[in-house]
Amino acid sequence: MEVVSLFKVISDGGVTSPKGFQAGGLHCGLKKTSRNDLGAIVCEVPAVAAAVYTTSVFQAAPLKVTRESIAAGERRLRAIVVNSGNANACTGQQGEADAYEMRASAAAALGLAETEVAVASTGVIGELLPMDRVSSGIAALPSSLSGDNEGSEQFCQAILTTDLVKKEVVVSLEVDGREVRIAGAAKGSGMIHPNMATMLAFVTTDAVIEPQSLQGLLGATTDLTFNMITVDGDTSTNDMLLTMASGLAGNTELSQSHPDWDAFAAAFQYVCQTLAKAIARDGEGASRLVEVTVEGAVTDESARAIAKTIVGSSLVKTAVFGADANWGRIIAAVGRAGEPVNPDTVDIKLGDIIVLTGSRPIPFDEEEALVYLKGDTIAIKVDLHNGPGHATAWGCDLTYDYVRINAAYRT
Structure with a gap:
């Protein structure tokens, strides 16, 4: 217990x-x-x-x-x-x-x-x-x-x-x-x-x-x-x-x-x-759980919208499936969420690996990131430094099996 x-x-x-x-x-x-x-x-x-x-x-x-x-x-x-x-x-x-x-x-x-x-x-x-x-x-x-x-x-x-x-x-x-x-x-x-x-x-x-x-x-x-x-x-x-x-x-x-x-x-x-x-x-065909935490949004509601945009992005999901530390897909999702964001103050981490500070890339160990992204649970952390709002959303990667399962759902 x-x-x-x-x-x-x-x-x-x-x-x-x-x-x-x-x-x-x-x-x-x-x-x-x-x-x-x-x-x-x-x-x-x-x-x-x-x-x-x-x-x-x-x-x-x-x-x-x-x-x-x-x-x-x-x-x-x-x-x-x-x-x-x-x-x-x-x-x-x-x-x-x-x-x-x-x-x-x-x-x-x-x-x-x-x-x-x-x-x-x-x-x-x-x-x-x-x-x-x-x-x-x-x-x-x-x-x-x-x-x-x-x-x-x-x-x-x-x-x-x-x-x-x-x-x-x-x-x-x-x-x-x-x-x-x-x-x-x-x-x-x-x-x-x-x-x-x-x-x-x-x-x-x-x-x-x-x-x-x-x-x-x-x-x-x-x-x-x-x-x-x-x-x-x-x-x-x-x-x-x-x-x-x-x-x-x-x-x-x-x-x-x-x-x-x-x-x-x-x-x-x-x-x-x-x-x-x-x-x-347990998402169809999924191999990894993705957890996105957004902090520093103007409100909790804004943080929820941004977190769900990131975790729902097909490009983010496929990057996770491919164990590709492509933070550009994450910041692109932040930018299109339709919520207030200061484009000069965004930090991004993959687990504990810092990949972006103040909206500027930080050199990181690609091999370390590859090992992390092959794990069972992937944590993406985004700090907007724009307010007190925070939220967490959950999703999964997008795999070949998702297409296979849904292409034949009725048959």
Whole structure:
């Protein structure tokens, strides 16, 4: 168990680790392989719920259904049912009807009201769901549910598409002297450029928390984590981040005025940041995680825009893939970000290797830089010396495999 300041990281848990949650998954025939393609997280009590969604104008039908469930249930949910392999996006009235049918079938199978169920989908855009397979799979879902790590494992496998690895994290902390757990699972590998991307993420906690405070925390945390990653600059139609709080930890209700709020918020951000970085690291075809830190911007918002421009630059990404210490691509990205920059005061480092000071090149050891850029994680540090703003963004390199994977995505 790793201790991180105000909270502890639990190495052997999942979305079922907080009190009151079960999860499971199975294969119902949406994917061509035998991998799980249908899953659910279920809470034994009505859980406080909050969500954020893709900003794309083309929003998939499940997002509409989930919004309605959260609103109708006065920010309470009991379950989320998720399928992979088919996004149910750009599918018209039939797709919307299918999303409602998924919700109704899950409610019937779990013995819940329809408005207690949220729906999410991910996969190929523009194809109708084979509802006979989906309905049969949902009917079998209850028998797959469990409150142990196996339930979490099966759920994680059910939400993957081109992902190579599952993404999950669990932390614990004390609130009012009681143990509170926060856990998360996510999927995402390509079509990643949030303001939310083809990513789904689910966070569970057993904290007692005020609904508006949970929604506010989720939005603020998303801006610093999931909205600071990019793989390929494309935002999808199905992106959703949903959190559910069972309240079974028994603490006094959390809000911004609670003395343990800062610790809870820090733990919540750690969960989201860990999942976000895992998505960036698992970018389609990626071989390296790229972390860009910008300091000295006029505002934090400006720093975020510049950091995301750098990490999303195809030229920067290909330079990292080629282990080429081409700082010119970095400063070019800074210059086109559309943010205030003094062109005479920019410093750039690759790890600890200084390559630019005061916007002027510094002699550096090319061999040392080559060795560094062949590592697993590449840190690019930019100091603008122009204000107090700072931000960090995460992405990955751009490889030959990215083209191969996406050239054949539907086949």
